[in-house]
Amino acid sequence: MDQSGIANYIPxxxxxxxxxxxxxxxxxxxxxxxxxxxxxxxxxxxxxGVEPVGAARERQSVKFYLVAMIFLLxxxxxxxxxxxxxxxxxxxxxxxxxxxxxxFYGEMMLFMVVLFVGLFYVWxxxxxxxxx
Amino acid sequence: xxxxxxEWLIKIxxxxxxxxxxxxxxxxxxxxxxxxxxxxxxxxxxxxLGLLQPLADGLKxxxxxxxxxxxxxxxxxxxxxxxxxxxxxxTFIVIPYGSEVVLFGxxxxxxxxxINVALLYVLGLTSLSVYGIVLAGWSSNNKYSLMxxxxxxxxxxxxxxxxxxxxxxxxxxxxSLDLVNIVEAQRGYWFGFLPKWxxxxxxxxxxxxxxxxxAETNRVPFDLPEAEAExxxxxxxxxxxxxxxxxxMSEYLNLITSCSLATTLFFGGWTGPGVNSYPWxxxxxxxxxxxxxxxxFMWIRFTFPRFRYDQLMRLGWKFxxxxxxxxxxxxxxxxxxVN
Numbered sequence: 001m002d003q004s005g006i007a008n009y010i011p012x013x014x015x016x017x018x019x020x021x022x023x024x025x026x027x028x029x030x031x032x033x034x035x036x037x038x039x040x041x042x043x044x045x046x047x048x049g050v051e052p053v054g055a056a057r058e059r060q061s062v063k064f065y066l067v068a069m070i071f072l073l074x075x076x077x078x079x080x081x082x083x084x085x086x087x088x089x090x091x092x093x094x095x096x097x098x099x100x101x102x103x104f105y106g107e108m109m110l111f112m113v114v115l116f117v118g119l120f121y122v123w124x125x126x127x128x129x130x131x132x
Numbered sequence: 133x134x135x136x137x138x139e140w141l142i143k144i145x146x147x148x149x150x151x152x153x154x155x156x157x158x159x160x161x162x163x164x165x166x167x168x169x170x171x172x173x174x175x176x177x178x179x180x181l182g183l184l185q186p187l188a189d190g191l192k193x194x195x196x197x198x199x200x201x202x203x204x205x206x207x208x209x210x211x212x213x214x215x216x217x218x219x220x221x222x223t224f225i226v227i228p229y230g231s232e233v234v235l236f237g238x239x240x241x242x243x244x245x246x247i248n249v250a251l252l253y254v255l256g257l258t259s260l261s262v263y264g265i266v267l268a269g270w271s272s273n274n275k276y277s278l279m280x281x282x283x284x285x286x287x288x289x290x291x292x293x294x295x296x297x298x299x300x301x302x303x304x305x306x307x308s309l310d311l312v313n314i315v316e317a318q319r320g321y322w323f324g325f326l327p328k329w330x331x332x333x334x335x336x337x338x339x340x341x342x343x344x345x346x347a348e349t350n351r352v353p354f355d356l357p358e359a360e361a362e363x364x365x366x367x368x369x370x371x372x373x374x375x376x377x378x379x380x381m382s383e384y385l386n387l388i389t390s391c392s393l394a395t396t397l398f399f400g401g402w403t404g405p406g407v408n409s410y411p412w413x414x415x416x417x418x419x420x421x422x423x424x425x426x427x428x429f430m431w432i433r434f435t436f437p438r439f440r441y442d443q444l445m446r447l448g449w450k451f452x453x454x455x456x457x458x459x460x461x462x463x464x465x466x467x468x469x470v471n
Contacts, residue, residue: 011140011225011245012253018148019221023214023378030374034198043202045274046369057270057278064286067445071289074453078296081460082252082309085300088464089307092471105468112461119454128449130442 066127077115084108143244144225151224155384156186162430169434196373201273204370208271213371213378216264219257220385226250227392228312230402230414242402242415243312251309254393255296258348261386262288268379269367280366283356283441287347290448291354295344297456301337301463302330302397315401331398336459338398340452345390347448349383352433356441391425392418399425 045052091097091104122128160175160182167174176182200209227250230242247253262285269281303309306317320328331338347354358366368379395401399421402414439447 007136008245008247010137011144012222012247014140015144015148015222015225015244016218018144019218020214022148022221023217026374026378027210027214030194030196030198033194034196034373036197038199040202042199045201045203045272046364047275048364052275057273058275060278060282064282067286067290071293074293075289075296078293078300081297081300082303085303085460086307086309088304089467092467101468101471105464108464109461112457115457116454119457123450128445130445 063130070122070127073118074115077111080111081108139240140244147224147244148221151221151385151388152381154388155381156190158384158387158426159189159380160186161426162433165427165430166434169431190377193374193377198373198375199370201370203273205271205273208267209370210375212264212268212271213375213382214264215267216261216382217378217385219260219264220382220389223254223257223385223389224392226253226311227389227396228315228401229392229418231407231411233411241312242411246310246312248308248310250311251299251303251314254311254389255292255299258386258389259288259292261382264379264382265367268371272367272370274370276363276365276369277367280358280363280369283363284350284358284367287350287354287356287444287448290445291344291347291452294340294448294452294456295348297453297460298337298340298344299397301334301456301459304460304463304467305330305333311396311401315396315403318400319403327400327403329398329400329403334398334459334463336455337463338394340456340459341394341398343447343452345394346429346432347444349386349390349429351387351429353436353439354444355438356444387426387429388422391422391429394425395421 047053088104088108091101097104163185164174164182174182175185178184178188200206225244226247228241228243228246232239232241234240265284265288266281269277269279269284272278302314306314308314308317314330318328318330322328322332326332346352350358358368363369368376371379395418401421402418404413404417407414407417
């Protein structure tokens with residue numbers, strides 16, 4: 001079977017539909033089969049049996065936001081590495097690309113250095129310290 | 133085309149059924165292993181050896197009352213468990229679980245589908261699971277849920293980086309994102325006895341992958357999002373009935389996927405002695421390897437205490453990520469020098 005053929009994505013579509021059907025069936029089934037006698041106490045937010053204090057959606061630490069931002073930066077860099085990693089062994093094996101070998105390697109190493117510098121900067125700025 | 137479609141439908145149905153059964157029995161296995169490690173019996177009342185316990189649990193889940201808290205965001209509250217389980221169910225189909233067998237006079241490859249970006253597909257879908265968790269945490273209108281959801285999302289994205297970087301170490305060796313190719317590359321032996329598994333070439337990458345997979349599946353010692361001593365049940369505190377079960381199932385599905393991926397990337401997937409002459413053995417090898425890894429996960433759960441959150445973040449960002457990047461650098465340098 002051709003591995004790059006678009007037809008090979010059809011099973012993904014099928015299992016996607018199947019998963020949706022399964023998920024909705026599970027929700028509907030328990031809705032229908034389970035008993036339903038809500039009381040006001042039952043519908044209260046759970047707070048270990050005590051009356052809830054204040055609103056649930058309170059302000060949270062900005063750390064979570066910062067981590068999300070650094071994640072985006074580093075993840076894009078990781079995504080950039082993947083196509084390089086796929087091509088790299090092929091470049092090494094191909095004798096006709098011999099002269100390109102070091103450029104191919106060196107450029108990615110340069111990129112890695114930049115990546116490390118970025119991590120070091122974030123580190124020094126104390127973004128990764130959680131107990132401050 | 134019809135024959136191909138039929139083949140796909142049968143394979144999907146079989147994989148789907150096996151996955152769901154495996155999830156049910158993993159919950160049983162987890163409790164039995166827990167009992168065994170903690171010198172108690174575990175569930176042994178329903179059926180012989182308690183083997184019908186998952187069935188009883190399933191029935192109970194269905195007949196439980198489905199509660200939607202008063203101030204919850206109703207739509208998101210209902211969508212969240214579906215958002216968690218749908219990607220979890222979809223990941224497995226690109227993983228090769230065996231070589232090729234002949235069935236009814238037809239050559240059948242033992243993987244549901246083969247795409248050339250399989251590894252990216254798996255990574256992408258596993259990162260989608262964070263949506264279900266965040267939605268659940270936010271929509272429940274509960275402090276514990278919100279806290280658990282936030283913790284889980286920060287933890288998942290932090291360890292995903294290390295996971296991705298560890299995988300790049302393997303990619304540099306194989307040069308393909310196709311999981312079938314990655315398994316094929318690990319066939320054969322070095323010096324006639326040592327299997328050509330990637331773990332021998334990339335031990336550091338495996339350790340990073342393993343730790344990150346523990347964190348990605350929210351398991352001890354990284355189960356901060358649902359640390360029961362502080363957060364009740366984390367992001368699914370308010371959930372009951374089948375919706376709770378769906379979160380539970382998606383966690384076990386992610387566990388199966390992580391272990392299958394670890395098997396495929398580092399332990400040669402379905403390869404093993406005698407596979408060439410008896411192709412059916414390949415499934416047995418694959419299942420045994422995945423099962424041993426899952427057992428290791430369970431063993432760790434009942435052996436190690438939980439991290440503190442700052443320790444968790446420190447491990448992820450200050451140790452695993454730099455080590456993973458260094459691993460890629462070292463691997464590619466060695467490759468360049470060897471060639």
